[in-house]
Amino acid sequence: MNFIENIRIAMRGLKSNKLRSLLTMLGIIIGVGAVIIMVAIGQGAKASVAGQIQGLGSNLLIVSPGQSNTGGVKGGIGSLTNMTMDDVNAIKSGADAVANVAPSTSKQVQVVFGSQNTSTQVIGTTPSYADARNQQANIGRFFTDKDVVDNAQVAVVGTSVVQNLMGNANANIVGQTININQVPFEVIGVLQSKGSSGTSNNDDQILVPISSAQTRLIGSKSIRTIYVEAKSSDLMGTASAEITQILRQQHGLSFNAANDFTVTSQSDILSTAEGVSQSLTLLLSGVAAISLLVGGIGIMNIMLVSVTERTREIGIRKAIGAKRRAIMLQFLIEAVILSMLGGIMGILFGAGGASLLNKFAGMSTQITTSPVIMAFAFSVAIGIIFGVFPAQKAAKLRPIDALRYE
DSSP: OOHHHHHHHHHHHHHTTHHHHHHHHHHHHHHHHHHHHHHHHHHHHHHHHHHHHHHTOTTEEEEEEOEEEETTEEEEETOOOOOOHHHHHHHHHHOTTEEEEEEEEEEEEEEEETTEEEEEEEEEEOTTHHHHTTOOEEEEOOOOHHHHHTTOOEEEEOHHHHHHHHSOTTSOOTTOEEEETTEEEEEEEEEOOOOEETTEETTSEEEEEHHHIIIIIIOOOOOSEEEEEESSGGGHHHHHHHHHHHHHHHTTOOTTSOOSEEEEEHHHHHHHHHHHHHHHHHHHHHHHHHHHHHHHHHHHHHHHHHHHHTHHHHHHHHHTTOOHHHHHHHHHHHHHHHHHHHHHHHHHHHHHHHHHHHHHSOOOOOOOHHHHHHHHHHHHHHHHHHHHHHHHHHHHOOHHHHHHOO
16 A cells, blocks of 8 residues: 555545544644744744834943942942943043943933823933934924033923823924923923833933933932943944943042943843843743643544544454555554644644734734744654554554454
């Protein structure tokens, strides 16, 4: 009996028990579909995070204060208050690989406009922030260096702030006066919408001149973060080294002293985010793959039942000359066909599920070829592995015992 004939016999056997065949494939369908959906969610999250990090600004380096140490108790990263505008000016004048330097200090504030109020984050910075962080004013204008020198009470707001204060993100708030912690500021511009990043809303913020923030809202001259834009991606390492050397000199650190600041690049943030995303994807995919194993066990159980039901058929085939290899191949082909059909239906189920999550749940999903091929190959392997035992059992039956079976 040739291979094609074995496939025909296997297909006839599956067609004669359509419902049982479908139920047998269910574990494979769910397993393959779940793996594809989980990987699609992971890949989508990875792409989304990468896009958001790139959207922070091009060739960006982030300089933060180090850890405070009080009474032997260390604070978190950024808990020191040792960075000032002197550090910013030193980086501007001394780092050749740097294109823009934007200091930043922030505080959670209460904002009032008319009868409406909202809690948001105010960020004190300089005009360089617009280029370094890719934060342009979509309506109106950004504040100028003169506004910083004059301690001008002007503000550029995010679209979420406009929504919260005026009930419509597209309302014209430019020229209006808002009260930030009871201090009046004139709105001179609205930032281009950036959307959300995880639990953080990039549009829920107000930018003001750093001088005004320090003297009128925060009451401290310290700088929370310095955003530095390198001249090119090739000069990121050079810029980081220059910044480190300049700040060590500024802070009077000895040769053996540890840095009291940290310099982080976009690639560092992206690598960390991708690592977390990949670990989560592998974890979820591993859980989903368990259902594939359950599906394989289901295939083995059904094939064992099939061998028992068709014992007399096996006996007749052996009596007329069918060899053990042909009997084994027939039942193994049935198991593989079940897993292949389950794999194909699982791919359709996974692709459809990922598409629905993207459309209706607002989740970013991305289906790539590699996980689809791997999930399908795994489903076929499951069919082979769990189909071998029933096939061997069928092949080992003695003709005389099989013919006597009732």
